[in-house]
Structures are given as C-alpha cells and as structure tokens.
Amino acid sequence: MAEITCGNRMTREINAEIRRAIAAGEREIVVNDPGARHNLGVAVLEPVRIRFAGSVGYYCAGLIDGPRIEIDESAGWGLAESMMSGEVVVHGSAGNGAAAAMRGGTVVIHGDAAARLGVSMKGGTVLVAGNCGYMAGFMGQKGRLVVCGDAGDAFADSLYETMCFVGGGIQGLGTDAVVEEPSQEDTAWLDATLAEYLPGTAQRGRDFKKVVAGRKLWNFDKREWKVWQEAL
Amino acid sequence: MCGIVGFFAKDSEQVEVGRTILGMLRALGCRGPDSAGVALFGTPDDGRFVVRVKLGDGGDLESRARQIAGRLEKLQGCSHFSTTASYARFLVSGETDLNGLTSAIESLDKDFEVVSIGHRLEIVKQTGSPDNLEKTYCVSHFKGTHGLGHTRLSTESRVDLSHSQPFWSHGFPDLAIVHNGHITNYHQLRRRYEQRGVRFYTENDSEVVAIYLAEQLSKGSTSLEDALERMLRDLDGSYSCLVATERQLGLVKDPFALKPLVMTETDAFVAVATEEIAIRAALPGSYSVREAQVKEVRVWQR
Structure with a gap:
C-alpha cells in the first residue's frame, strides 16, 4: 500500500504522485490530508483502490475508468463527473452536480447530495443513502438513480430513459416525470444493490417509488403545447 | 466567482x-x-457606536480624521478616534440618528465615506489580497x-x-x-x-x-x-x-x-x-x- 500525504503541495503534484504509485504497480493508495482540494484523482484509468482520508473539493474522481475511489468525508461540486466505470464511495455529503453525465460504474453517497445530482447521466448507478437536492436526474438518458431518503424539487425533470427510485418523499416532480409501481425485476435489483452497497439499511426494494419519463417531451406534438410551455 | x-x-x-x-x-x-x-x-462596548470612515487616498489623513472628530464632538461627543491606512475609527456616544451622523461626516469632504456603524460591527476592506x-x-x-x-x-x-x-x-x-x-x-x-x-x-x-x-x-x-x-x-x-x-x-x-x-x-x-x-x-x-x-x-x- 502506498501512502501519500498532501501537506502544502499543489494538486498537480499530488495527482502526479498517485500516477507514479500506480505505474510502480501499487494497487492500494491512501491519500492523507486532502483538505478539500479540487481535482484530485481525476482520469484514473487503472483498476486500483484510492482512499482519500478526509474531504475532497471539486471534480474528484471525474473521468475515471475502472478504479474504486473512496472519500472518508465530503466531496465538492462535480464528483465523479463523466465517469466510465469503477466505484466512487463518499462517506459524507456531496456538492452540486455529483455523478453528472456519468456513463457507467457506481457512485455511492452515504450522506446527502446537493442540487443537480446525476444530471444527464448516460449509464451506471447512483445511490444516495440520505436526501438529494433540487433537480436531481435532470435529462437522464440511461442508468439508475436511487435516493433512499427524500428527493428535492423538480425531481427527474425532462427524463429520457434513466430510472429513478425514491425511498422517502418527493418535494416536487419535474416536468414529464411520472411515478409508477416498480416491477418485480426492479425490486429485486434494488434489494441486491442495497445489500451490496448499504448492507445496514432496513429499506427494501418494495419501499421505493419509481419515477420515469412520461415521454411527452420526447417528440414534439402541438396538441401537447401546454406541456412544452411549462418545460424548462 | x-x-x-x-x-x-x-x-x-x-x-x-x-x-x-x-x-x-x-x-x-x-x-x-x-x-x-x-x-x-x-x-x-459601553453602548457607544463604532464609526468607521474611509478618508480617501493620500494627503494628511490624521488632520482629516481630526476634522471629522471635531464635527462629531459638536454633534454628540466623540470620545476617541484612531486612524489606520485609509480608515478612521471613531467612538461615538449616545443614541443617535445614524443617517444624520453619516451625512454630517460625508458632507465634510467628497472623499469621506462611512463604511460601517454599529455597537460591535467593524468593516475593513480594500483592493488586493x-x-x-x-x-x-x-x-x-x-x-x-x-x-x-x-x-x-x-x-x-x-x-x-x-x-x-x-x-x-x-x-x-x-x-x-x-x-x-x-x-x-x-x-x-x-x-x-x-x-x-x-x-x-x-x-x-x-x-x-x-x-x-x-x-x-x-x-x-x-x-x-x-x-x-x-x-x-x-x-x-x-x-x-x-x-x-x-x-x-x-x-x-x-x-x-x-x-x-x-x-x-x-x-x-x-x-x-x-x-x-x-x-x-x-x-x-x-x-x-x-x-x-x-x-x-x-x-x-x-
């Protein structure tokens, strides 16, 4: 295991050291004292495990393909943005735009997520143990977004084919978002996902509401002008 | 930003x-x-107001502050003042009309600006880091x-x-x-x-x-x-x-x-x-x- 201490160094130097450790064959890396710096652990393409022992700033674990990145405390804006595969686990809360435009892999947030969680996601799974903020799931194209607590306002606005699941209440549905009964397949997937990532939870798949696109915004139809007027 | x-x-x-x-x-x-x-x-403090005034750039700031202190004394008693860089800080006694106080100070010189008044508030700001x-x-x-x-x-x-x-x-x-x-x-x-x-x-x-x-x-x-x-x-x-x-x-x-x-x-x-x-x-x-x-x-x- 490689240990890296941030100290007073710039992000660039810390990321370079992470890369050197990976190139030297390390598969477990612990980064101490990250101090909420921005841009840590971006674009890591190897199946290594990196743990940030503290908080990270903006864009942590963005553009990654394969690693498991764990953050002991909270994360700033744009966590795991556009990630391709791998796992990102945050033990605290995440700022705005977590998992935005992700294409694959899994993002687990043990605390709350702020605004615009999983917007425009194109695959993968986002799992929030706490609550999520405003506009989560906006324009989601594929993948699954799971919120165990409450969802904020404008939830699942203008969706394509992302499936959203909410264990608590929904403050307000977004335009064209429709609540439907989860299928047996859905609840089985939820049970398996919760068992894997949140084994301590008492929630079961059947406790979740499912939110999908009503598909009214997919094709323009002037008979549905009212819907378009209200869409953002 | x-x-x-x-x-x-x-x-x-x-x-x-x-x-x-x-x-x-x-x-x-x-x-x-x-x-x-x-x-x-x-x-x-003891009920007095702290008045912080921007004095302007350059010139004899001490004498400008003294000019304000003189005015304040006539108005309601100014027990103390000090200057640091562009600012003067005054302690003013008693209940007072803050708008009247502000315009009494600012009418003395177009460079003067009251930056803060309060029993406890003090604002300090300037260009730079x-x-x-x-x-x-x-x-x-x-x-x-x-x-x-x-x-x-x-x-x-x-x-x-x-x-x-x-x-x-x-x-x-x-x-x-x-x-x-x-x-x-x-x-x-x-x-x-x-x-x-x-x-x-x-x-x-x-x-x-x-x-x-x-x-x-x-x-x-x-x-x-x-x-x-x-x-x-x-x-x-x-x-x-x-x-x-x-x-x-x-x-x-x-x-x-x-x-x-x-x-x-x-x-x-x-x-x-x-x-x-x-x-x-x-x-x-x-x-x-x-x-x-x-x-x-x-x-x-x-």
Whole structure:
C-alpha cells in the first residue's frame, strides 16, 4: 500500500504522485490530508483502490475508468463527473452536480447530495443513502438513480430513459416525470444493490417509488403545447 | 466567482474571529483577487457606536480624521478616534440618528465615506489580497464573536475600496452582508429604491442586498429568517449570501442553487464558506461539512 500525504503541495503534484504509485504497480493508495482540494484523482484509468482520508473539493474522481475511489468525508461540486466505470464511495455529503453525465460504474453517497445530482447521466448507478437536492436526474438518458431518503424539487425533470427510485418523499416532480409501481425485476435489483452497497439499511426494494419519463417531451406534438410551455 | 466566508462562535465572547476569518479568506484568495474585506463583531462596548470612515487616498489623513472628530464632538461627543491606512475609527456616544451622523461626516469632504456603524460591527476592506488586508490592518488580532469575509472577482462594477465587500446596510446599525453571484433585477430594484430617496454608494449589485435586508428588518416585526425567505421571492439571479447582525449569522441560497455554499456546525461554532477548502484550512478538528440546498435559509443566534 502506498501512502501519500498532501501537506502544502499543489494538486498537480499530488495527482502526479498517485500516477507514479500506480505505474510502480501499487494497487492500494491512501491519500492523507486532502483538505478539500479540487481535482484530485481525476482520469484514473487503472483498476486500483484510492482512499482519500478526509474531504475532497471539486471534480474528484471525474473521468475515471475502472478504479474504486473512496472519500472518508465530503466531496465538492462535480464528483465523479463523466465517469466510465469503477466505484466512487463518499462517506459524507456531496456538492452540486455529483455523478453528472456519468456513463457507467457506481457512485455511492452515504450522506446527502446537493442540487443537480446525476444530471444527464448516460449509464451506471447512483445511490444516495440520505436526501438529494433540487433537480436531481435532470435529462437522464440511461442508468439508475436511487435516493433512499427524500428527493428535492423538480425531481427527474425532462427524463429520457434513466430510472429513478425514491425511498422517502418527493418535494416536487419535474416536468414529464411520472411515478409508477416498480416491477418485480426492479425490486429485486434494488434489494441486491442495497445489500451490496448499504448492507445496514432496513429499506427494501418494495419501499421505493419509481419515477420515469412520461415521454411527452420526447417528440414534439402541438396538441401537447401546454406541456412544452411549462418545460424548462 | 468571489469567495464568501462566515464564522460564528456559539458561546464564547472572545474568540480569535479575525484570525479565523482571515484564514478562511486566504484559502479563497484565488476566487477573488480584486479585493478582500471583513466584517467583524467585537465584544460589546459601553453602548457607544463604532464609526468607521474611509478618508480617501493620500494627503494628511490624521488632520482629516481630526476634522471629522471635531464635527462629531459638536454633534454628540466623540470620545476617541484612531486612524489606520485609509480608515478612521471613531467612538461615538449616545443614541443617535445614524443617517444624520453619516451625512454630517460625508458632507465634510467628497472623499469621506462611512463604511460601517454599529455597537460591535467593524468593516475593513480594500483592493488586493487577504494577505495585504492583514499587512495593512492586522485583522487577525481582532477578537470577538462572529464575522464575515469576502474576496472579490469583479465582473460588472469598478474595483476600488467602496465597491468591495462586505457591505454595511447604511442607516441600520450592525448589519452587514457578503454576496457571491449576480442580482439580475438589480436595476429595477435600484430604481424603485432611488425613487424613495435611498442613496446608493456604488454600482455594485450586491449593495442592493444590504439595502433590501435593512428595509425588511426596519419593519420591526420581521425576523432575519423572514427577511431572507422574502429575499428568495424578491431578488432574482444567482446568489449565495451571508448576513450578520449584532447577534446573528444567516445564510440564503438562490432558487436555482447556482452558487456554491458549504457549512458546518459543531457544539462550539458555525462556519460557512464558498468552498470547503476554506473551512478545513482555518479550523482543525473533526466535523462534517455539507452543501446548502436550494432556497435554504439558516439563521444562528446567540
């Protein structure tokens, strides 16, 4: 295991050291004292495990393909943005735009997520143990977004084919978002996902509401002008 | 961009609030290289007002301050004054009409500007970095209960001391704000206030936040929470704002969550900042930090 201490160094130097450790064959890396710096652990393409022992700033674990990145405390804006595969686990809360435009892999947030969680996601799974903020799931194209607590306002606005699941209440549905009964397949997937990532939870798949696109915004139809007027 | 910070000690009357705010601001220096400023709340004095006046650039500042002190003595008794760099600080006794006091000072010289008045509030701001602010005014030595800080990246108005933040709400003692964002209905609001005779000191849209909150709070029955909730309805645009009064620290985040703002609360303190890096840099220890949600309003009171 490689240990890296941030100290007073710039992000660039810390990321370079992470890369050197990976190139030297390390598969477990612990980064101490990250101090909420921005841009840590971006674009890591190897199946290594990196743990940030503290908080990270903006864009942590963005553009990654394969690693498991764990953050002991909270994360700033744009966590795991556009990630391709791998796992990102945050033990605290995440700022705005977590998992935005992700294409694959899994993002687990043990605390709350702020605004615009999983917007425009194109695959993968986002799992929030706490609550999520405003506009989560906006324009989601594929993948699954799971919120165990409450969802904020404008939830699942203008969706394509992302499936959203909410264990608590929904403050307000977004335009064209429709609540439907989860299928047996859905609840089985939820049970398996919760068992894997949140084994301590008492929630079961059947406790979740499912939110999908009503598909009214997919094709323009002037008979549905009212819907378009209200869409953002 | 811009960086804003706030710190609030929950029980102690004498914490190193200057050092903490400065530490937080230094970490956000790169978000706002144009200017830096703080609004700090000291230990209650004996009922006197602290009046801080910008004297202008160059010239004999000491004699200018003496000119103001003379005027204040005639008005109601000025027991003490001191000058540091561009500022003079006066202690003024008794209950007083703050607008009258302000215009008595400002009518003496067009360069004079009353930057803050309060029983505990002291605002210090200038162009340049937080490090320069410390070099000129030793803000880290200031002890008290709570405070705000701001680093500015100007987008639409001039870079000078007057356009820097925090803003004091002219005429309303001990009320200061810092703002990160843009108030998009600023011109409309400004026109409306000017028709009612409110004077704007700058062309900075953030000034309207201070004016708006002072107006709300002068209604007497309006709490700070209510004023901030109303602000969500009346002010458009992007904003993360912090506001401080003699005994309170409040925050509000705009209806689209366009600007960052994170916070932490422990048994001893509350800290709020644009980025977590500021809180971690200034406050060691174990605590969790989270981002404020859309339209979130919080007020802490001692």
